[in-house]
Amino acid sequence: MEKFELHILGCGSALPTTRHFPTSQILNVRDKLFMIDCGEGAQLQFRKSRLKFSRLNHIFISHLHGDHCFGLLGLISTLNLLGRTAELHIHSPQGLEELLKPMLDFFNHQMTYPVVFHAFETKEPTLVYEDRSLTVTTIPLRHRMPTCGFLFAEKPRPNHIIREMIDFYQIPVYELNRIKNGADYVTPDGKTIPNSRLTRPSDPPRSYAYCSDTLPLASVVEQVRGVDLLFHEATFVEEDAARAKETYHTTASQAASIAREAGVKRLLVGHFSARYDNEELLLEQARAVFPETLLAKETLCVPI
Amino acid sequence: MEKFELHILGCGSALPTTRHFPTSQILNVRDKLFMIDCGEGAQLQFRKSRLKFSRLNHIFISHLHGDHCFGLLGLISTLNLLGRTAELHIHSPQGLEELLKPMLDFFNHQMTYPVVFHAFETKEPTLVYEDRSLTVTTIPLRHRMPTCGFLFAEKPRPNHIIREMIDFYQIPVYELNRIKNGADYVTPDGKTIPNSRLTRPSDPPRSYAYCSDTLPLASVVEQVRGVDLLFHEATFVEEDAARAKETYHTTASQAASIAREAGVKRLLVGHFSARYDNEELLLEQARAVFPETLLAKETLCVPI
Numbered sequence: 001m002e003k004f005e006l007h008i009l010g011c012g013s014a015l016p017t018t019r020h021f022p023t024s025q026i027l028n029v030r031d032k033l034f035m036i037d038c039g040e041g042a043q044l045q046f047r048k049s050r051l052k053f054s055r056l057n058h059i060f061i062s063h064l065h066g067d068h069c070f071g072l073l074g075l076i077s078t079l080n081l082l083g084r085t086a087e088l089h090i091h092s093p094q095g096l097e098e099l100l101k102p103m104l105d106f107f108n109h110q111m112t113y114p115v116v117f118h119a120f121e122t123k124e125p126t127l128v129y130e131d132r133s134l135t136v137t138t139i140p141l142r143h144r145m146p147t148c149g150f151l152f153a154e155k156p157r158p159n160h161i162i163r164e165m166i167d168f169y170q171i172p173v174y175e176l177n178r179i180k181n182g183a184d185y186v187t188p189d190g191k192t193i194p195n196s197r198l199t200r201p202s203d204p205p206r207s208y209a210y211c212s213d214t215l216p217l218a219s220v221v222e223q224v225r226g227v228d229l230l231f232h233e234a235t236f237v238e239e240d241a242a243r244a245k246e247t248y249h250t251t252a253s254q255a256a257s258i259a260r261e262a263g264v265k266r267l268l269v270g271h272f273s274a275r276y277d278n279e280e281l282l283l284e285q286a287r288a289v290f291p292e293t294l295l296a297k298e299t300l301c302v303p304i
Numbered sequence: 305m306e307k308f309e310l311h312i313l314g315c316g317s318a319l320p321t322t323r324h325f326p327t328s329q330i331l332n333v334r335d336k337l338f339m340i341d342c343g344e345g346a347q348l349q350f351r352k353s354r355l356k357f358s359r360l361n362h363i364f365i366s367h368l369h370g371d372h373c374f375g376l377l378g379l380i381s382t383l384n385l386l387g388r389t390a391e392l393h394i395h396s397p398q399g400l401e402e403l404l405k406p407m408l409d410f411f412n413h414q415m416t417y418p419v420v421f422h423a424f425e426t427k428e429p430t431l432v433y434e435d436r437s438l439t440v441t442t443i444p445l446r447h448r449m450p451t452c453g454f455l456f457a458e459k460p461r462p463n464h465i466i467r468e469m470i471d472f473y474q475i476p477v478y479e480l481n482r483i484k485n486g487a488d489y490v491t492p493d494g495k496t497i498p499n500s501r502l503t504r505p506s507d508p509p510r511s512y513a514y515c516s517d518t519l520p521l522a523s524v525v526e527q528v529r530g531v532d533l534l535f536h537e538a539t540f541v542e543e544d545a546a547r548a549k550e551t552y553h554t555t556a557s558q559a560a561s562i563a564r565e566a567g568v569k570r571l572l573v574g575h576f577s578a579r580y581d582n583e584e585l586l587l588e589q590a591r592a593v594f595p596e597t598l599l600a601k602e603t604l605c606v607p608i
């Protein structure tokens with residue numbers, strides 16, 4: 001099966017701790033790398049992950065809080081030192097380009113590659129990226145400023161042709177695309193060979209949803225229904241639910257409720273408050289609601 | 305002896321590696337903390353050092369390259385989240401305030417404390433900080449942009465009074481300051497008690513010099529003469545001397561020559577190029593010239 005795996009570069013929240021970096025993740029889809037959020041130190045963690053900088057072409061920023069984007073300056077500068085020439089696309093809510101541009105201009109006299117900023121609206125789900133095999137759609141969230149999560153969805157793939165059957169029936173090459181897409185084959189003497197004899201189904205398309213930072217939202221449940229992996233922020237334990245609400249964050253059990261209602265396959269929680277010495281209580285509270293819950297952790301890699 | 309110790313938060317150079325953070329150090333002088341340079345991740349390393357954020361009031365930035373100052377945004381924002389009220393002073397070459405101000409204003413809507421920027425000239429040694437026990441003076445360096453190192457020097461302290469002798473001669477309290485400063489004491493019946501019987505010398509003043517990034521300079525030798533600890537960048541091994549010159553950096557053996565000529569007590573080398581898998585060769589080359597050389601390393605603490 002082709003690669004579709006998530007690397008956690010950082011899963012802490014705004015205050016630094018001795019255990020966590022601020023938020024950043026890399027989704028590896030068939031060796032194309034997509035970065036989600038870019039907190040301070042993201043490039044250092046990226047390097048540690050042994051993934052290749054050159055495979056990164058798109059960065060998605062959920063919102064303009066420092067713990068989700070202060071790593072951009074360093075990462076962009078490093079790619080410049082490395083002599084990158086390919087465009088780097090940064091997708092974010094409005095405002096990032098204006099903020100970063102003066103610093104990028106000063107700190108990188110001669111850019112070896114273009115940084116292309118794309119601002120997305122944050123009210124409605126919006127397609128922000130598409131290629132042959134993948135779409136990325138925003139997931140509107142509710143935080144203290146315009147914020148979106150991201151839904152990464154593989155496109156359904158055509159069935160696989162069974163080479164031996166093609167040979168057996170001496171099917172001409174120009175028929176193959178139709179057959180891949182589900183058509184039956186009619187032999188020269190008028191016999192119909194059903195598609196199911198000629199192909200086997202491809203792997204079902206996989207999906208990953210990222211939701212941080214946000215209050216728990218019913219609209220998220222709808223949008224992430226059935227995904228293979230849901231990352232949802234779980235900044236606080238249930239006992240700090242009032243604080244979660246006040247700061248527009250989610251508790252571990254609220255995140256788990258969303259996972260359960262949306263019928264996702266697995267839940268990964270992160271964006272942990274600095275107030276906890278470890279995250280065992282968060283995990284316990286989430287698993288009480290949704291057993292298939294994992295804790296995010298720096299250097300964790302989750303195959304999807 | 306009162307604290308005078310150096311903590312290495314990062315000692316890599318511009319490109320991230322799996323082993324090093326970019327440049328940042330904390331000098332702890334009697335529990336006042338002074339930060340020198342602030343590369344990306346400095347606040348994370350600061351937290352790991354278990355030193356107290358609240359003890360930091362002055363940051364000295366050598367020059368405006370990203371690997372020496374990209375950590376400022378995160379650190380300043382974190383101190384704001386922590387509700388700091390004391391002024392934070394940032395000393396740097398001209399230009400930093402203009403660059404950081406728009407980002408600080410955006411990312412910290414309500415600052416709980418003032419950040420005060422001080423721009424220093426980079427051509428002549430300049431006193432940039434002074435308190436009762438310490439001075440900080442710039443050390444002009446030669447790099448690809450205006451750059452200074454910093455000389456931290458304790459002020460000489462008055463002698464210590466020997467309490468028993470004061471009691472023995474029944475010396476009145478109002479005489480004590482004069483005696484501390486070296487005066488003899490004349491008894492009511494005209495007998496002179498030499499100062500050396502009444503006091504013992506205080507510890508000699510200590511000093512630390514920081515020089516990064518720079519070509520090797522004769523003027524540095526003059527300015528750091530006899531310091532207890534010299535940090536000097538040693539980005540390259542001797543075999544890469546041409547590259548060092550071209551990029552305005554120093555080799556390990558050049559750094560060691562400066563230490564030897566300046567007669568410093570110990571040399572600490574850092575700012576290692578990402579091209580080396582370890583720094584043993586740098587250490588070897590430096591020690592061949594100046595045996596009292598140490599390699600910088602993250603989390604290293606050097607008492608001075």
